[in-house]
Amino acid sequence: MTASIEAFFHSPTSTLSYVVYDMAGGHCAVIDSALDFDLSSGVVSTEFADEIIAYIRRNQLSLDWVLETHAHADHLTAASYIKSKLGGKIGVGQHVEDVQAYFAPVFAMGGTNQTAGALRHQYFDHYFQDKEEFSIGMLTVTVVETPGHTSDSVTYLVNQNAFIGDTLFMPDFGSARCDFPGGDAKQLFGSIQRIYALPDSTRLWVCHDYQPGGRELEYQTTVGESKLNNIHITGETSENEFVQFRSERDKQLNVPKLLYPAIQVNIRAGVLPEAFIKIPISKTF
Ligand SMILES: [Fe+2]
Structure with missing residues (x-):
């Protein structure tokens, strides 16, 4: 079955969120949602998430999953808000626990005694392992661990569509940074090789588009196009070259x-x- 995909652009953070569904009236997942957040006032609001929710309701979809490609550093996820409105399970890569383990003490979350394990079991419903499969209605999704930008990064593969998070961006913007705690350029190179090993026709859906040079918004490329034209890493780029550049x-x-x-x-x-x-x-x- 072909997946239907609807993209939503959150312009304040240049984030792309996706609704992936099997058919109108069927089942869906939300990938990488965002809350609206004004840093100077501290006000958090839900205009953008509400647009996604309205779309799901309009198409009479039932929400099976609210998915994260990784613990984002540039926007606040609306996963729990969307779940509170529409149900579904929040899924994330299993290595989010590493990110929690690193940051829970930094923020003294719940006092210094709160372990990453406690965080993990409180907030997420499911932790995906590499190559794990799950379904969105009639669609089968395969999880591919793609660490490097963060240690918990995963790609969700739905037939010929790969939701790659911040592994790669559009070819004219390149690849994601690897300098956050748990990030690793060598790992990112390996992860990109996993993506580049997919058929050239595989469609890559990116999590951000920064519209370099003021060009129109773009958020979907292919494996073949990225291997040819990605400004940071083509199919020919060596690990050493990439790691040094990154x-x-x-x-x-x-x-x-x-x-x-x-x-x-x-x-x-x-x-x-x-x-x-x-x-x-x-x-x-
Ligand atoms: Fe990110």
Whole structure:
């Protein structure tokens, strides 16, 4: 069965969210949703998530899964909000536990005693392993672990469609940074090889499009196109070349504006803290 795919663009964070479904009136999954968040006022709202919810309702779809490709550092996931409105299970790569283990103490979540294990069992419904299969109605999804940008990154493969998170972007924007805790350029190279081993016609759906040079929004490429034209990594790029390039590039990048709020919320599947977002400080004097 062919998957139907609807893309939603969250312009404040350049994030693409997807609704993947088997047929109108059938079953769907949401991949990588976003909350609206104004950093200066702390106001969190749901206009964007509500658009996705309205689409699902309009097409009379039942929501089986709310999926994350990874713990994002640049936007807040709406997974728990969407689940609260439409049901479904929140699924994520099993290695989100590594991200939780790293960041829970940084933010002293639930006091210093709260372990990553406790976080894990409180917020997510399912932890995918590599090559695990599950279904969205009549569609079969295969999970492919694609770490490197983060340790928990996964790709969801639905027939000829790969939802690759931040593994690759459109060919004119390249690949994702690997300098977050748990990120690793060598691992990302290996993950991209897994994607490049898929048939050239496989459609790649990216999680962000930053519209370089002010071009029109684009969010879908193919394995063949990326292998030929990706500005960071073609089918010919060697591991050494890529790792060297990526490491140099990452040294020049700024901390994402929403890093701390995003991580705090996203390792809890989008459940907001009671009252405050914490920002860890590091003194330089
Ligand atoms: Fe990301």
